[in-house]
Amino acid sequence: MAGYRKLGRASSQRKAMLRTLATQLLYHGKITTTETRAKEVRRVAEKLVTLAVKEKDNFTTETVTAKVPQKDKDGKRIKEEQNGKKVTLFNEVEKSIKKDSPSRLVARRKILSVLYPVTETPADRRKMRSESKRVDMATLMFDKYGDRYAGRNGGYTRMVKLGPRRGDAAPMVMLEMV
Numbered sequence: 001m002a003g004y005r006k007l008g009r010a011s012s013q014r015k016a017m018l019r020t021l022a023t024q025l026l027y028h029g030k031i032t033t034t035e036t037r038a039k040e041v042r043r044v045a046e047k048l049v050t051l052a053v054k055e056k057d058n059f060t061t062e063t064v065t066a067k068v069p070q071k072d073k074d075g076k077r078i079k080e081e082q083n084g085k086k087v088t089l090f091n092e093v094e095k096s097i098k099k100d101s102p103s104r105l106v107a108r109r110k111i112l113s114v115l116y117p118v119t120e121t122p123a124d125r126r127k128m129r130s131e132s133k134r135v136d137m138a139t140l141m142f143d144k145y146g147d148r149y150a151g152r153n154g155g156y157t158r159m160v161k162l163g164p165r166r167g168d169a170a171p172m173v174m175l176e177m178v
Contacts, residue, residue: 004040004043005036005039005040007036007037017037018037018040018044019044019114019115019116020116021033021037021041022041022044022045022048022114022115023115023116025041025045025157025175025176025177026045026048026049026115026137026140026141026145026177027118027135027137027140029176029177030174030176030177031174031175032162032172032173032174033172033173034165034170034171034172034173035159035161035170035171035172038159038173038175039159041175042159042175044114045156045157046154046155046157048110048111048115048141049141049145049149049156050154050156051107051110051111051141052111052141052145052146053145053146053149053150054107055103055107055108055142055146056142056143056147056150057146058100058101058103059098059099059100060098060099060101061096061097061098062097063094063095063096064094064095064097065092065093065094065095066092066095067090067091067092067093068090068092068093069088069089069090069091070088070089070090070091077089104142107138108138108142111137111138111141112137115137115138117134117135117137118135118137119132119133119134119135120132120133120134120135145177155178156177156178157175157176157178158175158176158177158178159173159175160174160176161173
């Protein structure tokens with residue numbers, strides 16, 4: 001008996017589908033899909049959440065100085081002429097950063113190897129290009145799910161049966177994070 005379901009797809013297609021479903025589940029918190037797909041996605045998602053829970057507090061905080069460009073009221077950089085060239089003016093700012101330990105870095109890379117990148121777009125769909133921002137899924141996993149499921153040993157997802165699909169009567173479920 002095989003250790004996984006083939007889902008009627010070639011291996012590359014199956015892996016891509018499971019990565020997409022796992023990404024959407026962890027980003028949105030719930031997805032609606034067929035029962036067999038949900039059972040496979042559950043395996044992938046729960047392993048990633050377990051990894052995030054184990055490594056959630058495994059970092060050190062360091063203070064660094066960074067140069068930040070000065071900006072005017074419109075958000076444009078302030079430039080000054082020096083020796084016939086226009087030069088941007090900078091301020092030095094103290095910033096606090098999280099520095100991952102080696103094991104957390106391995107966990108971060110494992111999470112990013114499974115999940116696809118997510119881009120958040122504005123709700124009103126205006127200025128999509130300028131106001132869209134990329135979501136760091138590994139940080140989201142450590143911060144959101146690591147804290148939420150810290151005292152829980154597995155069982156991070158729940159399947160709610162929705163009944164048969166209209167077209168082909170495939171059993172549909174809603175897979176959600178508990």
